[in-house]
Amino acid sequence: MPSANAPAVASIESLGDGALLLRLGETIDATSNRRVHAIAAALQAQKPDWLIELTPAYASLAVHVDVTALHGDDPLASVRDWLTQWLAHARIDTASAIAQSIEIPVLYGGDAGPDFDALAVHANLRATELIDLHAGGDYTVAMLGFAPGFPYLLGLDPRLHAPRHPTPRARVAAGSVGIGGAQTGIYPFAGPGGWQLIGRTPLRLFAASRDSPSLLRPGDRVRFVAIDAARFAALDEHSR
């Protein structure tokens, strides 16, 4: 019997000759994304022999398959059949996905957020209102991508939605907090980027040498906390 909140997988598509893609929707929405993480957790726990790894995205989940562990003319077709059966019978609970809650301190505006003032004008908000709206949000890491450890966060207040820059900046500082359309995210590395930058965190989002290289994992909950320049400097020193 499928469980009460069995995920609605719209389709299973191939993604080249070594992966399948489970599609749960076509839009950026919290419901589809919660299902992605719940299926990923259940499949990870199941550990089929042929599973290499999973790539969760907004409304889809790539299942990377070790085709050398399989037989037959079309190894991916057998995995597709297995997944279809599994999805029909597995108990996948979207409420029970294990996620950590992380607070991210942010210095808003000034040099740390070169687009802050323009965004406040664009959104017709005072600086304090903008900070309250951004820091008051309850965010979920929908997926990581673009660069190692770059989180795409769901949960941005619609009043803060803002278009990307038509021409990306050549260099965005590491830790920059940006807004791109309906999403907010944090640049783990210095590099080019087109999002509107409203602040910066002193935390290291990604460090390959750490046991857990990425500060954030798919499905994690995130809250931003506004800090001042002195606190930024102290935390920045600490995380070096």
Place this chain on the structure above:
Amino acid sequence: MNLDVLAPGLLTTVQDAGRDGARALGIGLAGAVDGYSLAVANRLVGNPTTAAALEITLSGPRLRFRRAATIAICGADIDARSDELTLPGWRPIHLRARSTLTLGACRRGARAYLAIAGGIDVPRVMGSRSTDLRGGFGGHAGRALRAGDGLSVGARNAPHAGANALSIAPWWIDPEPDLAFADSIAVRVLPGRDATAPADALHAQEFVVAASSDRQGLRLHGPPLHLADRRECISEPVVPGTVQLPPDGQPIVLLADAQTVGGYPRIGHVITADLPRLAQRRSGQRLRFIPVDHVQAARANAQQRARLARIALAISARPFHG
């Protein structure tokens, strides 16, 4: 340190078979763009196929070996010299201690692989010795080699450690049919989620490789392609081999440094067995896409794995001077 980098070449990086298991964190595979040539080069020097080697792009480094070493150079046909001797590819070569190896221009193909018996000994980061250039980790200091760098080679029982002279095996491995260096080649492609209009547009024309191509993707140039359905795309997983179509209508085939998710429409996926051919395309060269189905793709991939297994057997049965 038993290997000194005297000159780095254009873009020389430490690469192995790639980094699985961290795509959920936004970490792509990296690894050799031409995994086939890496595997053969490793086999030729007695390494596991997944050992770390140097990937050399278009123009090679000058290296000094402090100790005697067995090497093999596969992939692109590259100008290679040591002790005033020209060194051929696709076979084991024994270099004496204090040799200088000078790798020049790639004459055919774009990427050469230098495997050294024992493998390049850099720390594993998240299970792999590959350089992640975007993340700045793995390989040697997370970056391409520079003059003055020193590399360590893994310890192993070198079968020719006694011979203090340069020697070249008289036999070699034929890279055909897994690599193809002609000016125009064909690669096999599976359908993607997004259709072009007309439906066969990807297969109906030749494309020219653009100079802006890199480890992340092969950028192609041709008459612009159009989508059958211009839907709004949200970011979805992509893999090496995925053919993306940005708004300018010029396709990009993702390679080893593919990002984990991408927002462009996907109009096809090049089969795994043909990624080595893509890796060897140079700017200005041409390619065509031939449509295949999943059964054909699986067969072609299995055949390539079988050829690699036969090559490994043949090499292990072969004395160095046989």
